[in-house]
Amino acid sequence: MTDHKFDIAITGTSAFAALLALTLARRHQKHVCLIGQLPAPLQVLRDITLAVGPFSRPETLRLVASAVADLRKFLPPSVFERRDVVFVARGAEGRAATGHVRQMLMGMGVPTTLPPLGSGPRGFVAEGILALRPSAFHAGLPDWLAAAEVRVFAAVEDLQVGHDIVRFAAGHDFVSAGRILVTDGASASCLGTLPDGVVAGWRTAMLTEPVPELADKLIVDAETNGFVVGRADGRLEALAPSQKPEDAGTWLGEMLPPGTTARVIARQRFPVLLSSDGAPVVAPVAGKAAMVATGFGVGGGVLAPALAGHLAGASNSAQAGWFEARTAGKKRAAVAEIGCVGGGAP
Amino acid sequence: MSQRFLSPAHGLGISAIDRSRRLNFRLDGIEIRAYAGDTVLSAALGAGIAGAGSHKGAMLHLRPGFAPHVRNASDVNSGGVPMALCPVREGIDLVSVGGGRRGVRRVVARMGSGHLQTLAVDFAAFPVADLADRATLRISAADVLVVGGGLAGMTAALAAAKRGERVILVEQRGRLGGDAPLFGTKEGEEPVLETVAALAREIAERQEIEVRLLTSAVDAGPEGVTTIAVDDQNRNLAPSVGRIVALHIVLATGCADRLPVYPGNRLPGVAGLAESFYLAGAYGVWPQAPTLFSGGTNVLYHLAMLAKESGAALVRLIDSRISPYSRFVDFAKASGVPQQFGTRIARVQRRGSGLAVETTLAVHERSQEGRAVFDAGSVVHSDGWRPRLTLWARFGGALDWDGFGARAIGDQAAAGIALAGSVTGLLTNDGCRRSGAQAIAHLFGDPADPIAENRLADYIESPDAEPLRPRPSAGEPAFFSSGHVMASMPGAPRAAGIAIPARDATGALDLEALVGLTHAGLVPAAHFAALASEKLVSPQTLAAAEPAQGGMAGGAGIPAYLAGRFAEPVVRVQLAAEDERRLTPGLLVFVESGRSRPEQAIGVVIAATEAGGTAVLGRRQAEGLVQVSVRDGARPIAARIIG
Incomplete structure (x- = not known):
């Protein structure tokens, strides 16, 4: 039996969680561990990270833009690529909201176009958006984490969150941490009650046989932060905002161009935490050494280093103001995002 | 060229065919003689067709677990039916789906006198349709x-x-x-x-x-x-x-043959033990002579003995175990089956109409010592079992x-x-x-005790060998699955420690392929359960559909995502564009056309109207304004507040 002590334990292994752990360890000299299984080779995508998101708040878009510049210094160039991203909405309110996002992005200098009518769900194309290449990112991640001395505990037992300490067992190890930051749904039960503004939900990741019309396309459902990533061979990796296979299938059908079909050949549902107003939320858990960070969506993953700075007390005033406005509790400002149209954002 | 035993040994089991009743049918344009009780697959194999076609240039064997669908020659729109489930009927005219009228290809031997017959399906272009999500009848x-x-x-x-x-x-x-x-x-x-x-x-x-x-x-x-x-x-x-x-x-x-992962493991003529036993017993079908048996199980000797007793010519039996002992080993030896221990297959290649089987020492695989090449018509291998x-x-x-x-x-x-x-x-x-x-x-809720098997002790029967660990391979693909998944073992990494992804493993995966990838170390064992849960799902075919959601935007309230966005309180106003255009939702409203930064917007259009649009504006900022500038990207649009 070995005892390990960490400053902070982070649950979840999304790019957001991993970047948070890396930044806390590398920049802020925190002793960090991750709780969760790193994505397996061949596992269907469960998250993507873009340099823009379906945000309606100018301060968020500005913060994301500055965070992207910061992130490019932090990771090797090979993990980035540029993609045209199609933001779509299914309902009328979502389409109105997406139109607003488009105007916001154009106001920030992001070129956009409108796809031809009848080419699929309605929305707009944001051109040349910087994105993390999932394959390159996940290939490099284990080594980066090891170099930063971030321990990964794939499976833990008896996770207990107290007033000022977190404890769990992992194999033959006993682990304690000063606090825990929960970013995923799998570990939420350790919190007992979820903080205000955070709700439990589900997402379903899917892989399909090739749909040639969507080869190399990237579609984001602005209402839910669900996405469809078309590989070069036309196979689709999709994240549906649903738990049941039939609902996930219905959603994916609505993302397809008219006249096409897709055959789902792999599928996995998993629990997530959603922010009920669709905006990023950093939520302390009352009486426990725990916080929840969720709702960052496809465009908020790049904010992980900024959040790390905020948690370490090293953020600038703009960052601090932005996070304070998005901290759950009585002082949380009206910061709802378009994700609220689709029931919340992960 | 018939590939049937004239008189199968008794131990091969119960025949499914009636040898007194001949049937004739056509497959891809060639006449095939069959027996009553044959399936299209057994008849094709019995007629000497050993190949199903190819995938990216690699020839693939025709086996119960891997065969194209067949359809009536006249029914061009049919997706076909599985060959192994299709009984032969007198006079039917069939074609293989993806092979069609190009017919059975004959690869003429450059060496020897025979020829290899194979269907001509291109499985990369015509993958076999999974029938699992067809409409239930x-x-x-x-x-x-x-x-x-x-x-x-x-x-x-x-x-x-x-x-x-x-x-x-x-x-x-x-x-x-x-x-x-x-x-x-x-x-x-x-x-x-x-x-x-x-x-x-x-x-x-x-x-x-x-x-x-x-x-x-x-x-x-x-x-x-x-x-x-x-x-x-x-x-x-x-x-x-x-x-x-x-x-x-x-x-x-039950269990199926575990596919040993070596280059050429799915070439025509290469077959699994249990499937060979079944085809031999039920249909009298045996692959091209002479046969080399390879593996590490005791029942391999059983089939070798029965095949020899049925008239099959054998090259030899090679066993990866050093000194196996079993009643089957003894029986096979007594039947004259040549045996060689401590040896495994390194790779199989086509040679003329048959196969060149390269073997290596099981314990010193990389050593050249002990390497040998055998000419064989077929290989029957047994690398243990995989639970279905x-x-x-x-x-x-x-x-x-x-x-x-x-x-x-x-x-x-x-x-x-x-x-x-x-x-x-x-x-x-x-x-x-x-x-x-x-x-x-x-x-039914009755009490049941755990089953204690009366197995023979290890000193009486050697345990089966551990499954062969897949090695990096070049040349002929070393497939992980015997079915329609074409994932195969990658080549050796250029630098130590750099993993190379498996070939063709990014699409559908079956359990056999997932086991192979895990055994090869290309998927960490810790991820096996999660990946199995993800990959082994019922397929689902979806058609593009219009979103079910409807309704109009711009109801009585302010959308939640705009709350606090503009100076509170906000008012709803009606705008009319100077050029009489409809203003689409999302356009930002500015005090004057010189402003364009989103932070400078005083409001946003939330719905289009006949006159222009409905907008939400910060009341204080809009006070006294009659003219505003609505911005569509870089283009300002002059508009009036009309109500």
Whole structure:
């Protein structure tokens, strides 16, 4: 039996969680561990990270833009690529909201176009958006984490969150941490009650046989932060905002161009935490050494280093103001995002 | 060139064909002579067609687990039916889907006198359609559904029938009995062929049991089990897709040959042990002579002996174990089967109409010492067994990785479903029989003790060899799956420690491929269970659809995502564009056209109207304004506040 002590334990292994752990360890000299299984080779995508998101708040878009510049210094160039991203909405309110996002992005200098009518769900194309290449990112991640001395505990037992300490067992190890930051749904039960503004939900990741019309396309459902990533061979990796296979299938059908079909050949549902107003939320858990960070969506993953700075007390005033406005509790400002149209954002 | 035994040895099992009744049919334009009871697959193999086609230039064998679909030559729109489930009918004219009228290709030998016959399907362009998500045509109900007609399945069906339950027993082969006869009989046991025959007779006499042969269970879920058979009424071949709804389900799906992963492991002429035993016993079909047997199981010797007794020519039997001992080893030796120990196949290549089989020492694989090349017409290999657990997984049953056996194991009970027989890891005929009865007892809530098998001790029978660990390969692909998944072993990494992804592993994966990838170290064992859960799902075909959501934007309230966005309080106003255009939702409203930064906006259009649009503006900022500038990207649009 070995005892390990960490400053902070982070649950979840999304790019957001991993970047948070890396930044806390590398920049802020925190002793960090991750709780969760790193994505397996061949596992269907469960998250993507873009340099823009379906945000309606100018301060968020500005913060994301500055965070992207910061992130490019932090990771090797090979993990980035540029993609045209199609933001779509299914309902009328979502389409109105997406139109607003488009105007916001154009106001920030992001070129956009409108796809031809009848080419699929309605929305707009944001051109040349910087994105993390999932394959390159996940290939490099284990080594980066090891170099930063971030321990990964794939499976833990008896996770207990107290007033000022977190404890769990992992194999033959006993682990304690000063606090825990929960970013995923799998570990939420350790919190007992979820903080205000955070709700439990589900997402379903899917892989399909090739749909040639969507080869190399990237579609984001602005209402839910669900996405469809078309590989070069036309196979689709999709994240549906649903738990049941039939609902996930219905959603994916609505993302397809008219006249096409897709055959789902792999599928996995998993629990997530959603922010009920669709905006990023950093939520302390009352009486426990725990916080929840969720709702960052496809465009908020790049904010992980900024959040790390905020948690370490090293953020600038703009960052601090932005996070304070998005901290759950009585002082949380009206910061709802378009994700609220689709029931919340992960 | 016929590939049939004239007089199969008795131990090969019960024949499914009537050699006194000849049938003729056409496949891809060539005339094939068959027997009553043949399937299209067995007849094609019996006619000497050893290949199914190719995938990205690699030739692929024709086997029960891998064959193209066939359709009536005149029915160009049909997706076809599985060859292995399709009975032969006199005079039918069939083509292989993806091969068609190009016909059977004959690869003429450059060496030797024979030629290799292969269908001409390009599997990269025409992957075999999975029929699992075809529309159901026939729904049946039963108290108990038993999937698999081996010893465990037969016993389970009888045990349920004796309780008065209505039973449906589905079996994908053309006869009951499974692979039990391959494993022979121990001293003091009833001969297994007699056991199988007695059970089959008893089942036939039971009115409660409906047996469906040549019926494959392809999918499972809360709605029941989906089955595929071939409907050949009126000579129009069509898949008969059924769904069986049952209160209780026994999965006695057995084990299949484990595919050893070496280059050339799916070339025409390369075959698995159990499938070869079945084809030889049921149809008298044997691959091209002479045959080299390779593997690390005791029953490999059993089949080699039976094949020799049936008239097959043998190259030799090579065993990766150093000094195996078993009654089968002794019997095979007495039958004159040449044996070589401590040796395994390194790779197989085509040579003329046959195969060049390169062997290596099992314990010093990289050493050149002990390397040899044998000419053979065919290879029959046995690398142990893989439990057929795909249906279990599709029912939601969990799978775990067994690192010692390098295989999947079914874990965690699922409600109303029981596994029985060799799929649970049982090895003996007696154990499988008792397991079938026990599965029924378990499903009906009766007490049941764990099954203690009476296995022969290791000092009497050597344990089977550990499965061959896949090595980086070049040249002919080393496939992980014997089915329609084409994932194969990558080449050696250029630098140590740099993993190279498997070839063609990014699409659909079956359980066999996932096991192979894990055994090869290309997928971490810790991820096996999660990946199995993700990949082994019921396929689902979706069509593009219009969103179901409707409604109009711009109701009475302010959208939540705009709350606090502009100076509170906000007011709703009506705007009219100077150029009379409709203003689309999302356009930002500014005090004047010189401003464009989103932070400078005083409001946003939330709905288009006949006159222009409805906008939300910060009341304080809009106070006194009559003219505003609405911005569509870089283009300002002059607008008036009209209400």
